[in-house]
Amino acid sequence: MSDMFCFQCEQTAGGKGCTKGGVCGKKPEVANKQDELTGALIGLARAAAGKTPGKTADELMMQGLFTTVTNVNFDSSRIDEFIRLVAAEKAKLDPGAQDFPAGTLFTGGEEDIVSLRSTLLLGLRGMAAYAWHAYVLGKRDDELTAWFYKGMRAIGEEHTAEEWLNLLMEFGHINLKCMALLDEANTSAYGHPVPTEVSTLVEKGPFIVITGHDLHDLKQLLEQTKDKGINIYTHGEMLPAHAYPELKKYPHLKGNFGTAWQNQQKEFDNLPAPILYTTNCLMPPKPSYADRVFTTAVVGYPELKHIPGENGSKDFTPVINKALELGGWKEDKQFTGINGGAGLMTGFGRNAVLGVADKVIDAVKAGAIKHFFLVGGCDGAKPGRNYYTEFVQKTPKDTVVLTLACGKYRFNDLNAGDIGGIPRILDMGQCNDAYSAIQVAVALAGAFQCGVNDLPLTLVLSWYEQKAVCILLTLLALGIKNIYIGPSLPAFLSGNVLNILVEKFNLKPISTPAEDMQAILSRC
Template sequence: MSDMFCFQCEQTTKSSACIGKAGICGKKADTAKLQDVLTGALVGLARAAQVNKPNASTHRTMLEALFTTVTNVNFDNEAVTRQIEAVRNAKNTLLAQVGNPGVNTGDYDIEKLWNDNEDIRSLKSLLLFGLRGMAAYAYHALILGYSDEEVNNFFYKGMFAIGEDWGMDELLPLVMESGTVNLKCMEMLDKANTETYGTPVSTTVPLTIEKGPFIVVTGHDLYDLYQLLEQTKDKGINIYTNGEMLPAHAYPKLKAYPHLKGNFGTAWYNQQKELDHIPAPVLYTTNCLMPVKDSYRDRVFTTAVVAYPGMVHIDEAKDFTPVIEKALELGGYTEEHRMTGINGGTQVTTGFGHGTVLSVADTVIDAVKAGAIKHFFLVGGCDGAKSGRNYYTEFVRQTPQDSVILTLACGKYRFNDLDWGEIGGLPRIMDMGQCNDAYSAIRVAVALAEAFDCGVNELPLTMVLSWYEQKAVSILLTLLSLGIKNIYLGPTLPAFVSPNVLNYLVDNFNISPISTPDEDLKKILG
């Protein structure tokens, strides 16, 4: 076995795996090996949970540790080592209450998985990476005080299976079940966000940065943004979102802060260019952290499970004083700084979650019946730096004028700054939010199917998805668990999916790899 083996994201070397001293994401081999040890320790914790019921503290440990292993979250060996210790302490606490458990509760050697039969490895990888993605969503909900026992218990069930010598007949149903549980998890997070911050509303967000001190907040965690907004009000500091934090502008409780001004930059993979010599601090709340360049190393702050060597970390107390002081010290731009989207646009629109879209359901249904809307496309997902992702921009460009484009996650930055016009009194492009807001897309699809008395697969709806990391895996499994077919997936298919497992997905769900926008649209629209 080489120093490193990792194929959990789309960016893998030669679409196969990152092997050797470092990954394409910038993760070093020693960090990757520690994350493997952490994963093996989580299997040990899941084994202990078979003999003694875990509690709320155990659940949080499970979520934080799984979240730590998601791509572009944690590059800090010391932080990962602390997570390993926390997991083993949680396991020992469970075992101390039962004496001799009589079963194997040891840690699992993850290299056994990487060297397993390719079909078993494929199914276990789908399960493991789906669990990692779901853990991120469950963590965000937990921070807001929301949890669900079925969701919590499935993490132990799934991680236990990773360490067992099970065959395809046992693993495949569990992979599909993970998609079902993730739907419940995304529903829980949707409830947590909307009950805490209100139902998102359509909101236009400028891309221009005003002069004066400011802070850029990236990631996904709305709670961290809320705390920062509270701590910076009346301090003369403006707040700008970045990446997946853009949809925060649509939540009434957050948009009520007048110093939440706009959005800085585009998708996560552009950060090394967009943050170069930025005169402001950047707060990373979740994943999407790339290796930090020297030109802005002194102004990067992390919080929650995000960590990078040498960066200032804000602990659970969420005292953002160091970030605030750095903003005042740097002073921001001396005059208005004009930024644009990837295509040169100066503003973007967000806030079309299921609450907003379903509030105008009658308008949508009437537009379909009148022939004004003939097709719906869901085009979105995780973006990335690898070539081929301009497909999504060109695909949207070529969609007919009588179609609506729903979008979500950071893949929307490929085209969300362009004016796509209106149709039936509605904008042709509707940003539904973060990656977890795939739940909104599902709610809208189900509502349309009910309105037209048909199945979701019978709707004039096509999903054209881009994937990068593990949250996209969990969403894909959710769509498959609902029986949704004819999904177009790109820019490449997951390297961890074996030919036999891929054939199963193609035969049962008609998953198609993207080709060219022209060819795919001809296939979709006939």
């Protein structure tokens, strides 16, 4: 009998599943508690059937799913508290509703059915992260909220393979609605992103590094550090924050520190500044910096300092005091990306790209732009990720690379030049901003009066955790084909389910950059 079973992320042990401890650093006790929480959320969904669950239940459903995403919560006591709250809310709605048996979530039943059920569950976990970011900014959608309950009830039910596939496609469409809601939440609060050059110079003196995805937390931190002599630096998926007008107006939002999440244990080693984790991407901290790590929202790790919130407001005084105590570096320090580049560009969201759509369309018609590549997704620690650096390096000079999420750190410091003033590498933002990429593709298809699959566009995606799963399901639900995915295929996809996706959508595992590039360009 294994101590645990988890196969939800790309780095899962042996490409099959973690059984003695998570490669992410998660202990069996935590993994099993997260399964128990998932079973309790299915029970809550059952209890809510035919009823209006209410604000507390809705928040628990989103936060509970979010807390089970990889690299979010390693604290079993925090997860226990979630389980208790879910049980109490379920009892109010229907004390007789049964939880789903946690031990059979990923192992009980026929292989293909387990695969399909797992895919839906992992997609729901990813969508919960997006929905929560929108929710804290005051944006919610009743149909979206209701689908969390529908989806979780479905996970606890029996379905045929065809019914599961239909549910996955329905989920893909509802997740598109979720991404649109988050886009509206961010742009209405902070304005549309604008192309922005981001410094990788860390100035001397006290500073704070903020990582994750939650722009609302960043805004509060910026407000609370005004005129305190403390500079703020983004890390990882927080980089695109520099492009939002309502955030970039703060002069002490200075630049970006470090690269993607999997490098944090090296990059944060003995860092003379606190690090604030607003969402996922937490790795077990090394002793050299554990005393300066702060978590907030659903992020948790034993013995780390946690910043609670009340009605959306948070007091970051402990983080501020730690920054003043540590003092930062005594001299300015210039950092570079993984390829040695010292400058980063971001802010090419849908509004910015579509604002020059006429130039893009003219460049395509004139033959100056021959092809578009969307190369993005989650980065990770497993070998094979250099594929994406090499792939971008091999893109012809008359092609444009759109990118988003932390996978861009593999190549976002490259000087790839431009085409008629249009940069060849366009950073569209966080993984949360996949909606922008979809809208650009739809707009280009409209301009050329063709389908998205007929565009000179190829998607080359890297995946790591569950937000990548829900984005992939949205792309498939939209009928987008010929997607390259890597660096390895999800362990939760059985052979038969994978064959269905390959046959129906021509989903392609990556091979080598040279082989894939040749195959793509030969079809142009």
